[in-house]
Amino acid sequence: MKTGSWLPALLALSATAAPAAPPAEWVGQAPLPGLVIVHQLAGDGSLIVERVPPGETVERWTRMVTNQRFAGQLAGGTLDQWVINYLDGMGRDCPGYRVSPRTRLQIEGRPAVEFRIDCPRNPATGLPETFFMRAIGSGDTLHLAHVAFRSVPNAADAAWARQHLSTVTLCNRGIASPICRAGPERVDR
Numbered sequence: 001m002k003t004g005s006w007l008p009a010l011l012a013l014s015a016t017a018a019p020a021a022p023p024a025e026w027v028g029q030a031p032l033p034g035l036v037i038v039h040q041l042a043g044d045g046s047l048i049v050e051r052v053p054p055g056e057t058v059e060r061w062t063r064m065v066t067n068q069r070f071a072g073q074l075a076g077g078t079l080d081q082w083v084i085n086y087l088d089g090m091g092r093d094c095p096g097y098r099v100s101p102r103t104r105l106q107i108e109g110r111p112a113v114e115f116r117i118d119c120p121r122n123p124a125t126g127l128p129e130t131f132f133m134r135a136i137g138s139g140d141t142l143h144l145a146h147v148a149f150r151s152v153p154n155a156a157d158a159a160w161a162r163q164h165l166s167t168v169t170l171c172n173r174g175i176a177s178p179i180c181r182a183g184p185e186r187v188d189r
Contacts, residue, residue: 026184027067027136027143028177030167035065045071045141061150063157065164068144079111079137094119094129105134108170112136118152128152132161134168143170 026047035051039058042048047069052061074082083102090097100116112134119129131148145168147161171180 025138025141025143025170025172026069027145028169028171028179028182029067029145030164030179032065032164035063045069063150064148066144066146066148068142070142070144072140073142074137075140079113079135079142082137082142083113083115083135090117090119094122096120107136107168108172108175110136110138110170112170114165116158122150125150132158132165134165136170138170 032051034053036054037049038052038056038061039050040048047067049067050058051065052058053063056062087099090099094117097120098118103114105112105114114132114134116130116132121127122129127150129148129150130153131146133144133146136143145165147164149157149161153161167179169175169177169179171177171184
């Protein structure tokens with residue numbers, strides 16, 4: 001996976017896909033001052049955008065905010081089934097990981113869940129990794145937003161992550177919130 005992270009590979013995005021029409025739905029979030037985009041890719045209705053502090057890279061980062069859209073990921077399944085499968089993969093990718101209790105939400109009428117995962121030692125880097133995730137299911141599409149740290153976050157970092165995720169919502173052209181009015185994120189390949 002290009003991120004250099006232990007997060008399970010969920011989807012291979014095509015870098016050669018033809019430009020697509022803007023999505024009907026997208027993840028909106030509050031601005032992220034102090035973070036820059038270091039990786040972005042869109043294709044076949046899917047998307048990934050990764051942001052880190054200036055001077056860091058997709059391979060070497062201390063904090064990363066990622067938004068993803070996976071068209072078709074929930075076809076024939078539910079958000080709860082996806083979470084169970086995802087956590088099963090964590091057991092293989094990060095022995096000894098811990099997950100917080102999941103918080104179930106409704107975001108714009110769609111099922112959502114939030115949780116925290118702590119990996120005591122990423123086998124690929126030898127470093128601890130912690131991330132806070134908000135997952136939203138909409139039809140067969142999975143929308144993810146997460147804040148990751150290559151450390152055990154202190155209380156201020158954890159509060160920042162939770163605050164940021166609290167701004168993450170599911171947008172469409174009919175939603176008038178300021179976060180959604182900006183429109184879907186533009187992705188340059």
